[in-house]
Amino acid sequence: MTAATKKPGFWAIFSIFLLLGLTSFGGPAAHIGYFRQQFVSKRRWLSDAEFASLLALCQFLPGPASSQLGMAIGLLQHKFRGALAAWLGFTLPSALLMLAFALSLTWWQPGLLSGVLHGLKLVAVAVVAQAIWAMAQSLCNSVRKAVIMLLSAALILWQQAATVQLLLLAGAALAGFLLLRHETASDSRVALVQPLQRRQGLGFAAVFLLLLLGLPLTAQYFAQPMLTLLDIFYRSGALVFGGGHVVLPLLQAELVPAALVNADQFMAGYAAAQAMPGPLFSFAAFVGAVAQTGISPVTAAVLALLAIFLPSLLILCAVLPYWQQISQQSALRSAFAGVGAAVTGLLLATLYSPLASSSILTPLDAAFAVLAFIALQFLRLPPWLLVLAGAVTGILLA
Incomplete structure (x- = not known):
């Protein structure tokens, strides 16, 4: 361009x-x-x-x-x-x-096309x-x-x-x-127009680390299901390499024992995620909606999505400069x-x-x-x- x-x-x-x-x-x-x-x-x-x-x-x-x-x-x-x-x-x-x-699980019948x-x-x-x-x-x-x-x-x-x-x-x-x-x-240099400055990158790195260290402590101190869910999804987005095919099985090991979702719900959502276009990390919307968090399913779905994708943006902006x-x-x-x-x-x-x-x-x-x-x-x-x-x-x- x-x-x-x-x-x-x-x-x-x-x-x-x-x-x-x-x-x-x-x-x-x-x-x-x-x-x-x-x-x-x-x-x-x-x-x-x-x-x-x-x-x-x-x-x-x-x-x-x-x-x-x-x-x-x-x-x-x-x-x-x-x-x-x-x-x-x-x-x-x-x-x-x-x-x-997730919202239709009460009447949905198994068997995708x-x-x-x-x-x-x-x-x-x-x-x-x-x-x-x-x-x-x-x-x-x-x-x-x-x-x-x-x-x-x-x-x-x-x-x-x-x-x-x-x-x-x-x-x-x-x-x-x-x-x-x-x-x-003799290759020509890759000339990308840099949208960020170094000091901005340092700021994003600080926010990334603050949330990575602060969310587990906050979830442990207040012991609220929604905070636990946010902590699990943020850590998964921040530390797991390999994308959705790797993170979904690892999420099961944390979400099911924490009693946020049951095994049947998780596997139903896992199967549905494979059928969807776009990123597999959208599975977070399903988990947020079915999890026992005590808040609106739609609100929980939005927060779960933000939690799993936010570290990706923060670390990208931190490293890109x-x-x-x-x-x-x-x-x-x-x-x-x-x-x-x-x-x-x-x-x-x-x-x-x-x-x-x-x-x-x-x-x-x-x-x-x-x-x-x-x-x-x-x-x-x-x-x-x-x-x-x-x-x-x-x-x-x-």
Whole structure:
């Protein structure tokens, strides 16, 4: 985006992310694919290098990587109002659906439309495959980068723990620094317009730590269910790496023993969250609504959502001013090149497991996924159209 180009306002950013929140099925890996198509290929708000830099940052930070990436894109476009617009638009559809599901538990009958969900998962396979195809062309355009990508994918398929992902990204940065310096010596610097100053970053870091340390003490002192719920969700958003697929099982270990929700309620909400577009962290709206907190279910749902997403924004704003400066250092561009190749490998591993392995069950499934990829990559059909096609096809296949 050139300096002369007028940047979008709050409602423009909100409307774009609202559409993404309505149509982005498939979890964080698929969300990244949707984001790249929307903001790199279509609107050109970011270059591939800028997108990779932001993605690498969000992969390093705790919390939901795709939501943080959306916040970062909004922040660069319209500062804090842009970050709010991006988060609100992307989260609102799934949060409202999860809230409605929680409020309807008294009469809702088990049995989601499995055929529809199956079709949507096949579309997600195509979306992730397209993202990997595009990212590999720009981020893995040498033998050494391709080797880093493939080794990263193999390691994650072997061991998917969040700590392994962090060690892998750190190792990829080191490998890039040692092996790719001659390849990146002439690369142009990533020139992001910095929306925050360093002192602002320090302020956000202070608030982040204050809440991280203060909420557990407050919840223990006052012993109120709502405070306990807020503490659990804030700590989960602040300390858990790997996004929703990692945090949901960990939340069960805290919420059920604390008697905030029962096991049946949790598993019903867990299943429903897999069917929703947008971020899996919207599961917090469900828990807030069904938890025994003594306040209005709607109010509790809103507070739970804020608690789980707030640390993501705070830590993003705390680190971004320093990340921007570091990313401009020529000595470290090779390290970022290694991280970019490793992130592509992470997406490649995710494409195989859990997306393809849990979605492509028959030859017809494989045929539809290939056709969806062709439609996205070569026919340039919009993702929302494929989402509708996937839902209909899933019903027919079922």
